[in-house]
Amino acid sequence: MGRITLEKVTKSFGAVKVLHGIDLDIRDGEFIVFVGPSGCGKSTLLRQIAGLDKPTSGDIHIDGKHVNDVPAADRGLAMVFQSYALYPHMSVRQNLAFGLENARMPKAEIESRIAEAARMLEIGEYLDRRPGQLSGGQRQRVAIGRAIVRNPTAFLLDEPLSNLDAELRISMRAELSALHKRLETTMIYVTHDQIEAMTLANRIVVLRKGQIEQVGTPLELYNTPANRFVAGFIGAPSMNFLSGSIAAIGREGTTVTVLGEETLTVPRPADDGMVQQAIAVGVRPQHIRLAGPDQPGISAKVDLVEGLGSETVIHARASTGEPLLAVLAGQHALSSGEDIRLTFDAKDLHLFDEAGLRL
Amino acid sequence: MADNRKGFRSTAGSLVLAAVERIMGIIDIPLRGLQKVAGRTGMAAFFLLPNMAVFTIFVLIPFVINFVYSMTGGAQIFLDQRRYVGLDQYRQIFSCTDYLDPNSCIQDGFWIAAGNTAWFVVIQVALMILVSLITAIILNREIVGRSFWRAVFFFPVLLSPVVVGLIWRWILDRQGLLNFILYEAFGSEPFNWLTDRTTAFAATIGVSVWAHMGFYTLILLAGLQAIPKDLYEAAQMDGTSRSRVFRRITLPLLMPNLVVVLVLALIRAVQVFDEVFVLTHGGPGTSTMYLIQYIYETGFASELRNPGLAAAASILMGAVLVVLTLMQMAASRRKEKKGER
Ligand SMILES: Nc1ncnc2c1ncn2[C@@H]1O[C@H](COP(=O)(O)OP(=O)(O)OP(=O)(O)O)[C@@H](O)[C@H]1O
Ligand SMILES: [Mg+2]
Numbered sequence: 001m002g003r004i005t006l007e008k009v010t011k012s013f014g015a016v017k018v019l020h021g022i023d024l025d026i027r028d029g030e031f032i033v034f035v036g037p038s039g040c041g042k043s044t045l046l047r048q049i050a051g052l053d054k055p056t057s058g059d060i061h062i063d064g065k066h067v068n069d070v071p072a073a074d075r076g077l078a079m080v081f082q083s084y085a086l087y088p089h090m091s092v093r094q095n096l097a098f099g100l101e102n103a104r105m106p107k108a109e110i111e112s113r114i115a116e117a118a119r120m121l122e123i124g125e126y127l128d129r130r131p132g133q134l135s136g137g138q139r140q141r142v143a144i145g146r147a148i149v150r151n152p153t154a155f156l157l158d159e160p161l162s163n164l165d166a167e168l169r170i171s172m173r174a175e176l177s178a179l180h181k182r183l184e185t186t187m188i189y190v191t192h193d194q195i196e197a198m199t200l201a202n203r204i205v206v207l208r209k210g211q212i213e214q215v216g217t218p219l220e221l222y223n224t225p226a227n228r229f230v231a232g233f234i235g236a237p238s239m240n241f242l243s244g245s246i247a248a249i250g251r252e253g254t255t256v257t258v259l260g261e262e263t264l265t266v267p268r269p270a271d272d273g274m275v276q277q278a279i280a281v282g283v284r285p286q287h288i289r290l291a292g293p294d295q296p297g298i299s300a301k302v303d304l305v306e307g308l309g310s311e312t313v314i315h316a317r318a319s320t321g322e323p324l325l326a327v328l329a330g331q332h333a334l335s336s337g338e339d340i341r342l343t344f345d346a347k348d349l350h351l352f353d354e355a356g357l358r359l
Numbered sequence: 360m361a362d363n364r365k366g367f368r369s370t371a372g373s374l375v376l377a378a379v380e381r382i383m384g385i386i387d388i389p390l391r392g393l394q395k396v397a398g399r400t401g402m403a404a405f406f407l408l409p410n411m412a413v414f415t416i417f418v419l420i421p422f423v424i425n426f427v428y429s430m431t432g433g434a435q436i437f438l439d440q441r442r443y444v445g446l447d448q449y450r451q452i453f454s455c456t457d458y459l460d461p462n463s464c465i466q467d468g469f470w471i472a473a474g475n476t477a478w479f480v481v482i483q484v485a486l487m488i489l490v491s492l493i494t495a496i497i498l499n500r501e502i503v504g505r506s507f508w509r510a511v512f513f514f515p516v517l518l519s520p521v522v523v524g525l526i527w528r529w530i531l532d533r534q535g536l537l538n539f540i541l542y543e544a545f546g547s548e549p550f551n552w553l554t555d556r557t558t559a560f561a562a563t564i565g566v567s568v569w570a571h572m573g574f575y576t577l578i579l580l581a582g583l584q585a586i587p588k589d590l591y592e593a594a595q596m597d598g599t600s601r602s603r604v605f606r607r608i609t610l611p612l613l614m615p616n617l618v619v620v621l622v623l624a625l626i627r628a629v630q631v632f633d634e635v636f637v638l639t640h641g642g643p644g645t646s647t648m649y650l651i652q653y654i655y656e657t658g659f660a661s662e663l664r665n666p667g668l669a670a671a672a673s674i675l676m677g678a679v680l681v682v683l684t685l686m687q688m689a690a691s692r693r694k695e696k697k698g699e700r
Pocket of ligand 1: 018036043
């Protein structure tokens with residue numbers, strides 16, 4: 001079992017408030033990812049759950065048990081640190097055994113758990129080496145192994161892959177995903193890499209300045225971001241935000257004017273009072289197309305073209321000077337300085353009011 | 360205004376830079392000539408020369424002279440007036456009827472001093488390591504006024520040994536601070552701490568620990584701070600008891616620093632002299648007379664001064680120090696190797 005609930009959890013360091021009331025219900029067996037820019041409080045939140053730090057206020061429950069005052073070791077959680085935090089003077093085997101010896105587990109049981117973890121993570125060959133004699137990826141596996149042998153109710157992982165090179169990161173990502181399917185244990189994973197979040201998570205928690213911006217499945221966040229911040233944070237490259245205004249609100253939806261040039265009707269309701277109001281119109285770079293000669297669209301000037309073969313990335317500037325990024329499928333013979341016309345479908349537009357909230 | 364000043368600063372800066380460049384250019388000329396003559400490796404020797412000269416004048420030559428003295432006899436100072444006696448001085452030191460009893464030796468002073476020094480070294484070094492380790496661990500915690508306490512514990516290291524000796528004499532004298540406090544607090548009779556064999560010996564140990572512990576605390580503190588915090592948090596997640604954390608994590612990771620501290624403390628303890636000499640003058644009797652004091656008094660201070668004997672004694676002590684120094688070098692080399700990984 002590994003259900004973890006947070007209620008109004010706050011954390012202050014002296015006068016600095018780092019977490020501003022976090023409410024979250026993490027289901028048993030879920031792979032949940034905390035994502036957000038650097039310094040937003042992801043690690044701090046994880047440490048409150050781990051018991052390495054105590055919340056200033058609020059409650060944490062694990063499987064219904066109030067754990068605010070339960071020491072870290074007794075919460076049944078295991079943590080994987082960004083730096084791995086392997087004991088450098090102990091062999092891999094000793095590293096794995098250390099926590100189990102604390103719990104006075106019988107030797108045979110320890111041995112069998114190590115053997116099982118070693119088999120699962122393919123680290124059997126290195127059991128008698130020291131961490132200093134391992135590569136980054138191998139150390140990472142040992143760090144995960146040290147968590148696995150404890151048979152925890154939930155794993156806490158703080159940017160576990162950030163010290164690995166890009167290629168290794170991708171393969172370890174897949175392995176972690178497989179590991180989660182296999183163990184079916186709750187995993188709480190911290191990262192500031194939104195691709196990691198999208199690929200690994202059952203649900204993503206987007207944090208910003210110590211507050212939860214949105215919680216949802218990767219596709220929920222991608223398709224219906226709750227606000228401009230989430231919209232810009234999830235998805236790569238980032239969503240474009242263009243200035244627009246609401247022209248009319250009708251039965252079939254809201255009619256918006258984008259950059260004063262193109263008018264589209266978005267099938268989404270808005271308050272009647274919002275007519276004529278300025279809004280931000282979000283559109284993902286992948287949803288932008290070149291407009292045909294007679295089609296409506298917005299005009300733009302090409303700044304830079306990056307031909308990647310399978311797709312072409314266009315950095316452009318709208319007539320208002322607002323930057324625009326478009327990712328076009330296939331190859332396009334465009335050059336910088338060229339005037340182009342771009343268009344998009346109404347269904348792909350995201351509308352945000354002046355406060356940045358989704359309409 | 361601000362722009363102006365910035366302009367001024369950068370002009371001043373470039374002027375200084377130009378001046379430095381000019382001077383370097385002038386220095387360059389003779390050095391270039393020299394390099395042509397001496398070659399690349401010769402230049403290295405040239406730059407080492409000042410250091411080598413100092414070392415030769417103040418270490419190497421005195422060492423050789425000392426060695427020569429140790430093979431001469433008599434009370435005269437000038438070498439040309441001294442007679443050659445070969446290894447007689449060493450033979451004298453080692454002539455005892457019973458090797459377990461210093462009083463049976465001809466040079467009983469040497470052996471008493473050596474015995475005192477041995478006891479001193481064992482107890483002082485053990486205490487030193489214990490005290491500086493505990494201090495370092497406390498100073499490594501998040502305590503209030505941490506930097507203040509760090510400075511406080513290092514402060515005695517900066518004091519001249521004579522000052523250290525005098526301070527503690529004021530405290531431990533019959534009419535000193537300690538007796539005054541004890542009298543005020545408990546009304547106890549004044550006790551003569553420095554003329555009782557046991558308390559005087561303890562005082563020399565305590566005072567030298569007090570005077571030097573700051574240095575070793577610093578080495579250990581650096582070692583403690585080099586241990587990543589994460590390891591302790593990992594251990595906390597693992598439910599490790601405090602004593603096990605200390606034994607299995609702190610101690611092993613601090614071991615290289617502890618070894619360095621051990622050997623340095625050993626070397627310094629063997630050489631104990633100044634602050635302790637000011638404190639007790641070796642008394643009462645000879646109970647706090649250590650080797651350096653013996654050498655000093657034999658060579659310069661006693662009425663029947665015997666520079667040859669003192670030289671021989673210092674060579675013997677030097678041999679012990681060489682062994683300890685080799686140990687220290689081996690230890691720090693091991694530490695470097697560990698650091699590489
Ligand atoms: N012990 C502490 N004392 C004071 N401030 C702290 C402490 N720990 C964290 N903070 C502050 O809390 C904020 C959040 O820190 P945290 O480490 O949780 O960020 P993060 O989201 O994990 O960032 P990153 O992605 O860089 O790891 C930061 O502004 C940081 O300066
Ligand atoms: Mg962090």
